Amino acid sequence: MSRTLTLLAAAGFALIASAASAQMLKTADTAAGKTFVDAKGMTLYTFDKDAGGKSMCNGPCATNWPPLAAPADAKPAGDMTLVTRDDGSKMWAYKGKPLYTFAKDSKPGDTTGDGFLNGAWHIAKP
Secondary structure: OHHHHHHHHHHHHHHHHHHHHOOOEEEEEOOOEEEEEOOOOOOOOEEEEOOEEEOOOOHHHHHOOOEEEEEEOOOOOOOOEEEEOOOOOOEEOOOOOOOOOOOOOOOEEEEOOOOHHHOOOOEEOO
């Protein structure tokens, strides 16, 4: 009986963890249409130079384009995956594409980073 309860508890925890990961990515309507946003409603972006599930935005780039941080114990769920950054921290990715906010977006719904750096930055869309 106690083994069954332990297995049920573990399964329940896995479902909760998966749901929490999946809820990490939300959508909102912006002037650019429906976009992915973080928990604060800030627009999320992808970077063309990221490849192979690796973030190429580090150092000063990451100051301007803060990565969508994931806790060290985060687990991938559905289309939400994880990327290990150069500094060892984890960040969220959607279908393998790392996700970032833009420091110059001042309020939820801002999309000022779209097309930045000769078109290398794009709004993350569903």
